[in-house]
Amino acid sequence: MANKADIRRKVLDQINERRLDAEQTAKLHGDEIRRKIPEIAELDTFMESIALRLFDGTRRDSMTVDQLGEQHKKIRKQKAALLQQHGFPTDYTQVKYTCEACGDTGFVGYKMCDCAKLAMQKEAVLSSGLGSLIEKQRFDTFRLNRFSIVATAGKISDRARMEKNVMLCREFAETFNRENPPMSLLMIGKTGLGKTHLSTAIASRVMERGFSVLYDTAGNILSTMEKVQFGRAEEDAQQAYFTADLLITDDLGTEYTGKFTASALFILVNTRLNHNLPMIINTNLDPMAMEKKYEQRIFSRFFGEFTVLPFVGSDARMGSS
Ligand SMILES: [Zn+2]
Incomplete structure (x- = not known):
């Protein structure tokens, strides 16, 4: 960034x-x-x-x-x-x-013109890692009608669940601030159900509101941290992951996990939460698989200090994910 x-x-x-x-x-x-x-x-x-x-x-x-x-x-x-x-x-x-x-x-006069402010916001978006996605993946282009309205015994319908997710994501984006930030989000669910779409929509809105957002895959983030740790990259390379107002970590669970990456993930999550800097984490893993893959101390932070949003439905990816 x-x-x-x-x-x-x-x-x-x-x-x-x-x-x-x-x-x-x-x-x-x-x-x-x-x-x-x-x-x-x-x-x-x-x-x-x-x-x-x-x-x-x-x-x-x-x-x-x-x-x-x-x-x-x-x-x-x-x-x-x-x-x-x-x-x-x-x-x-x-x-x-x-x-x-x-x-x-x-x-x-001495004030920056609106045209420059707007251009700076756009440039921030482009350098956030989101690039072209941001135009297409907005809240108003998220199609809820592809989710089933059939509710099975004791459960709300996929549509109702996803409506709730969209509402929580909008609220997160609209209320985002530095002093009293919203709780971090953990988006869980299979590929193609809209996790990236809603994260992008949040990123776009939060940046529009003047905050810095960094978007990257868990694999990139952790391998960068590893390079820094072993002197193959400058400290600067990982700085933004720790300091961006909002960090969106996509595809958690697909990264290679060794001893180092497991502790790096903990350091990242722990540091950000301790500094009141929210994250959005997306994963295809279900809670059981997560518990198996990650240390208990990370697992308990995820399920104790994140708002968990389950993404449900069948993979109805139609030019959107
Ligand atoms: Zn101008």
Whole structure:
């Protein structure tokens, strides 16, 4: 995950580039027009001289500032008419900024423009590990109607269960904060039932609300920690797993587990929970398999300090998981 300063620099560079592009295009259009429509070249020269007179404090001519301004306006109109006559849009030679509010500088006064803030959020999403998923996997694109409404004896229907999950996930995303964060989530269930979809939807919303989110597979996270431990990677490589406001760990259970990874997982979960930094963990393992695979101390943290969301139903993956 890129840090905030890197993201800010990247975004401001992009906006700057956009401004230079816009100005360059306007300049080229101006040159083109003066070449193709000589009358406009004359008007431009005349306009320049008027502008010079306006700003010349020592001028002694009889025209008032208002009169000069009027004349300026008149020429602008003539110019627009000429452009139109020759089949060009009247604003052809004007600089067209992508963001009118800041003129593609990224700032309005000393404050960062909304366009830059939005771009920073988008960039944070892209560097979160979620990339293209985020566009498709939102709360409003989660299809509940693929889950059965049939309730078997003593149990609620799959649909009702999944409705509850969606509700809890939305609540998690909407109430996420640093001071009093929601309880971590453990999503349990077979592949294709929507764990990734709902985690992505949460990630997107939590990032939109200004928090840092990191999304990675358990396999990647643990192997990175292993590399750091054995000096094959810098400490920085694992830093974000411990410090992101929200860490989403996908596919727990598919990673290779040796002695090191088991204790690394405990350190990660333990450190984050002790620092009040929530996690979302997704796993295809059922509780029994989890108990077998992980140490008791990890298992009891999962089932004592996470909200457990069982994902139920038959694998109805239709371009969504
Ligand atoms: Zn702007």
